[in-house]
Amino acid sequence: MRFFSFLLFYSLCGPLSLMAQPLKLWYKQPARNWNEALPVGNGRLGVMIFGKTNEELLQLNESTLWSGGPVKPNPNPDAPTYLPKIRKALFDGDYELATSLTKKMQGRYTESYEPLGDLVIRQPFNGQPTHYSRDLNISDATATTRFTVDGVTYTREVFVSAPDQVIVVRLSADKPGRLTFDASATSPLHYTKHAFGSREIGFNGKAPAHTDPNYVNYNPQPVIYDDRSQCNGMRFALRIRALPSDGTVTTDTAGLHVSKATHVVLLLSAATSFNGFDKCPDKEGKDEIKLVNGYLNAAARKSFAALKQAHQSDYHRYFNRVSLRLNDGKAPSANPSLATDERLQAYSTGGNDTDLERLYYQFGRYLLISCSRPTATAANLQGIWNNHVRPPWSSNYTININTEMNYWPAEVGNLSEFHRPLFELIKDVASTGKGTAKNFYGLGGWTAHHNTDIWAESNPVGDFGKGSPLWANWAMGGAWLSQHLYEHYRYTGDKTFLRETAYPLMKGAAQFCSEWLIPDGDGHLVTAPSTTPENVFVLPNGKKGEVSIATTMDMGIIRDLFTNVIEASAALDTDAEFRKLITEQKAKLYPFHIGKKGNLQEWYKDFDEVEPLHRHVSHLFALHPGRQIAPLTTPELAAAARKTLELRGDEGTGWSKAWKINFWARLNDGNHAYKLLRELLKLTGMEGTNYSNAGGTYPNMFCAHPPFQIDGNFGGIAGMSEMLLQSHLTDIWLLAALPDQWKTGQVKGLRARGGFELVELNWQDGKVSKVVIRSTVGGNCRLRVPNTLKASGNFALKTASGTNPNPLFQGEPVAAAQSTTTQVYDFMTQAGQTYTLVMQ
Numbered sequence: 001m002r003f004f005s006f007l008l009f010y011s012l013c014g015p016l017s018l019m020a021q022p023l024k025l026w027y028k029q030p031a032r033n034w035n036e037a038l039p040v041g042n043g044r045l046g047v048m049i050f051g052k053t054n055e056e057l058l059q060l061n062e063s064t065l066w067s068g069g070p071v072k073p074n075p076n077p078d079a080p081t082y083l084p085k086i087r088k089a090l091f092d093g094d095y096e097l098a099t100s101l102t103k104k105m106q107g108r109y110t111e112s113y114e115p116l117g118d119l120v121i122r123q124p125f126n127g128q129p130t131h132y133s134r135d136l137n138i139s140d141a142t143a144t145t146r147f148t149v150d151g152v153t154y155t156r157e158v159f160v161s162a163p164d165q166v167i168v169v170r171l172s173a174d175k176p177g178r179l180t181f182d183a184s185a186t187s188p189l190h191y192t193k194h195a196f197g198s199r200e201i202g203f204n205g206k207a208p209a210h211t212d213p214n215y216v217n218y219n220p221q222p223v224i225y226d227d228r229s230q231c232n233g234m235r236f237a238l239r240i241r242a243l244p245s246d247g248t249v250t251t252d253t254a255g256l257h258v259s260k261a262t263h264v265v266l267l268l269s270a271a272t273s274f275n276g277f278d279k280c281p282d283k284e285g286k287d288e289i290k291l292v293n294g295y296l297n298a299a300a301r302k303s304f305a306a307l308k309q310a311h312q313s314d315y316h317r318y319f320n321r322v323s324l325r326l327n328d329g330k331a332p333s334a335n336p337s338l339a340t341d342e343r344l345q346a347y348s349t350g351g352n353d354t355d356l357e358r359l360y361y362q363f364g365r366y367l368l369i370s371c372s373r374p375t376a377t378a379a380n381l382q383g384i385w386n387n388h389v390r391p392p393w394s395s396n397y398t399i400n401i402n403t404e405m406n407y408w409p410a411e412v413g414n415l416s417e418f419h420r421p422l423f424e425l426i427k428d429v430a431s432t433g434k435g436t437a438k439n440f441y442g443l444g445g446w447t448a449h450h451n452t453d454i455w456a457e458s459n460p461v462g463d464f465g466k467g468s469p470l471w472a473n474w475a476m477g478g479a480w481l482s483q484h485l486y487e488h489y490r491y492t493g494d495k496t497f498l499r500e501t502a503y504p505l506m507k508g509a510a511q512f513c514s515e516w517l518i519p520d521g522d523g524h525l526v527t528a529p530s531t532t533p534e535n536v537f538v539l540p541n542g543k544k545g546e547v548s549i550a551t552t553m554d555m556g557i558i559r560d561l562f563t564n565v566i567e568a569s570a571a572l573d574t575d576a577e578f579r580k581l582i583t584e585q586k587a588k589l590y591p592f593h594i595g596k597k598g599n600l601q602e603w604y605k606d607f608d609e610v611e612p613l614h615r616h617v618s619h620l621f622a623l624h625p626g627r628q629i630a631p632l633t634t635p636e637l638a639a640a641a642r643k644t645l646e647l648r649g650d651e652g653t654g655w656s657k658a659w660k661i662n663f664w665a666r667l668n669d670g671n672h673a674y675k676l677l678r679e680l681l682k683l684t685g686m687e688g689t690n691y692s693n694a695g696g697t698y699p700n701m702f703c704a705h706p707p708f709q710i711d712g713n714f715g716g717i718a719g720m721s722e723m724l725l726q727s728h729l730t731d732i733w734l735l736a737a738l739p740d741q742w743k744t745g746q747v748k749g750l751r752a753r754g755g756f757e758l759v760e761l762n763w764q765d766g767k768v769s770k771v772v773i774r775s776t777v778g779g780n781c782r783l784r785v786p787n788t789l790k791a792s793g794n795f796a797l798k799t800a801s802g803t804n805p806n807p808l809f810q811g812e813p814v815a816a817a818q819s820t821t822t823q824v825y826d827f828m829t830q831a832g833q834t835y836t837l838v839m840q
């Protein structure tokens, strides 16, 4: 009945009114596996909801729950002695020796992100459930499961409150006294169960002192709990309390038993003893029992309605900042009777559904709000959702692409606050990274390598020679992460942040790079050893080489960092000497080269790659997320970057496709970006790891690496933003890579660099019909658009000429300010004022 009234409503009111409907992922059956379960979270607490009927499963996470303890300093004191030997081997052309020596400069692997446990709710039914539906309403951040059985309709609502720091589960029956269930909680870690009075249960536990990455298979005991030092393995606690209801509630060690109720609200609270990256989580740990009870007691004083109201008004503050309409919903095959998995399936087999693309975009924003709250930890490889004790790649922070990708949509997607946890992580990594720079290389500043964890590990991983230098010994992690600090400044113009937080960290990363560079004897500065994650080259003798000199990625990242530090130190009027030094060094960096195939060369020499279709495209860093290569500023290098992408092909894992969307958008090829977006959204159920012909989207809209990795969700929507709006060069370019399928649309609330907010952008037939821009910090607004515009209102709009005077838009000069396909305008803005431009 509900379904038919929805159909009637839809046909009466048409697709436009569909826009006003809440955005939902919904399904006609319970989740059959984790990749069909639905994620909710508040940055610290995460839940995967399976929506099963008589045995519901809520898989639980707490974002600070990791194995291990603080980083052990100086794990490989001999490391620096190998550096001169490696460099000699490299300049002698002995790449094999260089590779084997580089292995001697490795340290420990990181620790793993651990699951908290499972809540199982058993309801005894006689009949078969009917009228089943479950959904995740991303407009309200609430999940609902509903079904009818034995003549009763049961509803379960779940949300995770950020203001109240609890998971709220409300179970109800539409007939009085028909709600009877048992709830029990288990953990895959070491734990003991408890019952507290008649309405509360829970467990206390201890995380492993160490967990090996899932790809390490040579240790007899990959998960270790024993730790006499009391410095490894944090404590954790979970509490589940039933609020007073009309039924009876009892507890015992088996769980919590509710009988003959009508509505019951369960509050779940969790905490760990994690007390910062440099504190022993056990003997110096926080009092997790006090924390868990504190959250629970405070929340229990509120009604369900009050908890829900506080949760939703908090969530709406962020989520509602952006809205999107693509093609006015004119081409959706979006048959409203199709569930999300069916819609993905229809889309994967060629159906058009711009509304599904919109849902995907907003789902990505939903995920960032749910897994990267300003006061919580940064989003890891799986955000905060993981059910494995030894998760894929430790579910850690892989910083040779993945962690950075998580944060690409933050600023443009108007979720700037949600970028902050990354800055906190960078601070911690810079702290251990200072020791790593000194102990591994004898250098100043700070550095980090392939991946890090909650303890801010920064050493080259690989377990003392067992890992491939290709990824383990890549020393550019700190330099790449630092880009995020400066980008936050470019978007917000927040000088206090630049002075107090960003600049000291950026400068430390630049100091390391400045000392890491060496002359190549040919007038250039190079890095050595150097790798390009994660491809291997063919040596002249036909063998494989991993380590070489001055890879294009190294040069791109250092060029980017130096540019940012030069701009930042000038903006802050500080460190003139250091600025002079790195300005001179930047001019001598080994330049980008165009290879024999017309591509952007990946290595110092024009080697062939062992895997021509490799998923990483590290050498295009300067195209995206860097700003050194662009069609408008370096047309020849941009053409070479295009050739590289053509040669690499469109295959790859989830994040690889997502990165390629961004690359093609930066090359202003909206149709190619769109082709990749469609591939990213291809429905898959694939498990395991398939590095070449894989990627796609699981039924719950999580990105398949495979297996699940959240980076592809975030990279994908960052790419969609880049198709509509780019501001990395010296202007704000609207509709920079518009595909044919998005000829008409509207977006509200995206942010551009320079502190500008796109209050509203409307376009028709590929042309901007109206744009409303609000300035938050003032300054010149230089706008690049595909058609002529006029000012609506009393402000002077002029054709742009010369350098953009706005200090947040420095950069390489754009060859021709007015290109044949775009118009470029300047208008002066004042902070807090709004400016409207309309089609002429």
Ligand code: FUC
Pocket (backbone or CB within 6 Å): 381, 393, 398, 400, 402, 471, 534, 653, 705, 709
């Ligand atoms: C890098 C990638 C893998 C994976 C892992 C987490 O090492 O090469 O594809 O994304 O990180």
